[in-house]
Amino acid sequence: MKDLITNINKAFESRIRLGIMSVLMVNDTVDFITLKEMLKVTDGNLASHIGALEKNEFLEVYKQFIGKKPQTTYAATKKGKRAFNDHLDALEKLIKKTN
Amino acid sequence: MTNQQEHLETLQEIRSLMERSSRFLSLSGLSGVFAGIFALAGAVAAYLYFDISITGNYLLYSVRSDGRINMDFYTFFFADAGSVLVLSLIFSFVFSFRKAKREGLKIWDKTAKRLAVNLFLPLIAGGFFCLVMLYHGYIGLVAPATLLFYGLALLNASKYTFNDLRFLGLSQIALGLISALFIGYGLLFWALGFGVLHIIYGTAMYFKYEK
Numbered sequence: 001m002k003d004l005i006t007n008i009n010k011a012f013e014s015r016i017r018l019g020i021m022s023v024l025m026v027n028d029t030v031d032f033i034t035l036k037e038m039l040k041v042t043d044g045n046l047a048s049h050i051g052a053l054e055k056n057e058f059l060e061v062y063k064q065f066i067g068k069k070p071q072t073t074y075a076a077t078k079k080g081k082r083a084f085n086d087h088l089d090a091l092e093k094l095i096k097k098t099n
Numbered sequence: 100m101t102n103q104q105e106h107l108e109t110l111q112e113i114r115s116l117m118e119r120s121s122r123f124l125s126l127s128g129l130s131g132v133f134a135g136i137f138a139l140a141g142a143v144a145a146y147l148y149f150d151i152s153i154t155g156n157y158l159l160y161s162v163r164s165d166g167r168i169n170m171d172f173y174t175f176f177f178a179d180a181g182s183v184l185v186l187s188l189i190f191s192f193v194f195s196f197r198k199a200k201r202e203g204l205k206i207w208d209k210t211a212k213r214l215a216v217n218l219f220l221p222l223i224a225g226g227f228f229c230l231v232m233l234y235h236g237y238i239g240l241v242a243p244a245t246l247l248f249y250g251l252a253l254l255n256a257s258k259y260t261f262n263d264l265r266f267l268g269l270s271q272i273a274l275g276l277i278s279a280l281f282i283g284y285g286l287l288f289w290a291l292g293f294g295v296l297h298i299i300y301g302t303a304m305y306f307k308y309e310k
Contacts, residue, residue: 015109022113026121027209034209038120088113091106098103 009087011056016041016049021084024059024076031073050074058083123210123260125199128309130191131267131301134183137190138293141183145286148175156283161238173233183293198309210259218256221248242285246275246292261308267300 012018019039023030036046053059058080062073076084118124146153149160149172163169199206225248229241250271257264271292278288 015112018109018113019116022116023120026117030120034120037205038116088110091110095103095106095110 009083009090011052011058011083012087014049016045017053018087020046020049020053020074021058021076021080024074025081025084029062029073029075031071035074053080056080056083121210121259123208123214125195125202125204125206125211126214126260126264127191127194127198128301128303128305128307129194130187131297131304133190133194133301134187135294135297135299135301137183137186138297139290139295141179142286142290142294145176145179148179151286153287154284157286158239158283214256214259217259218252221252221255225249225252239282239285240279242289243275243279243282246271246278246288248275249292250275261304263300263304263307267296270296270300 012021016039020035023035023038032046035050036043039046041049050059050061054061056079057077059074059076062075064071064073145151145157149157151157151160161169161172196206225244228248229244232238232241232244250268250273253264253268253271255268257268274288274292274296278285278292281288
């Protein structure tokens with residue numbers, strides 16, 4: 001039997017990372033400010049969690065200019081979406097098991 | 100036990116984030132109620148203006164006794180329906196703005212834009228189609244078509260706001276199809292669809308989400 005814990009992804013240990021991925025699951029692209037307001041975190045905190053997810057190749061970063069303003073947007077990768085779904089499934093199983 | 104509680108909370112948080120970031124949740128039920136009241140007032144105004152009974156055929160007034168088109172009929176309906184539309188839009192903005200402010204949400208964000216585009220695209224297409232029908236003289240089908248297109252627009256928009264809008268959309272579509280069978284009674288169906296249905300759904304949504 002497969003261990004229930006194996007799918008609990010280390011990259012998602014933080015609630016903020018889970019939050020970032022949740023928003024990216026239902027939106028094609030999201031910009032930094034929207035993410036910040038949604039999750040109610042500081043710039044530095046959000047940036048470091050985004051960096052960690054990017055290193056795992058769970059999200060992609062796009063930089064573009066809107067007029068003269070730089071805007072950074074993020075999108076979940078296929079790998080990121082799969083990892084997120086597996087993580088949710090694992091959480092669900094854990095809850096069902098302890099019930 | 101506490102671990103399980105934590106996991107449950109995490110799942111709930113994820114769910115709420117997904118919903119808040121993809122759906123426009125500032126739409127107020129009161130917008131529906133007021134749109135319904137304005138629509139009923141507009142219908143009453145039309146009944147009084149042309150002095151028709153509730154079950155009377157309002158289309159008889161679109162032609163003058165000498166067989167020519169009664170321009171007064173068209174001018175009145177454009178002014179009447181136009182005022183209902185404008186007043187309803189203004190009031191729905193006001194109530195949504197109030198709700199957004201109370202809940203600390205931004206009113207004009209990505210979700211609002213997405214809702215507006217998906218609601219107004221089918222609606223504008225329907226509006227032009229109705230003008231074309233008027234141009235060709237299919238006046239009896241205009242009322243059913245407005246209900247149908249409005250229902251389809253709501254059905255489309257429901258994916259970007261409260262899911263309850265889906266049922267309002269389906270009801271408008273059903274009403275539109277029924278009214279297509281009873282040409283000449285469009286005014287009555289308009290009052291039912293834009294008036295009564297709006298009030299019922301608006302009240303239900305107000306008590307469900309805002310009380």
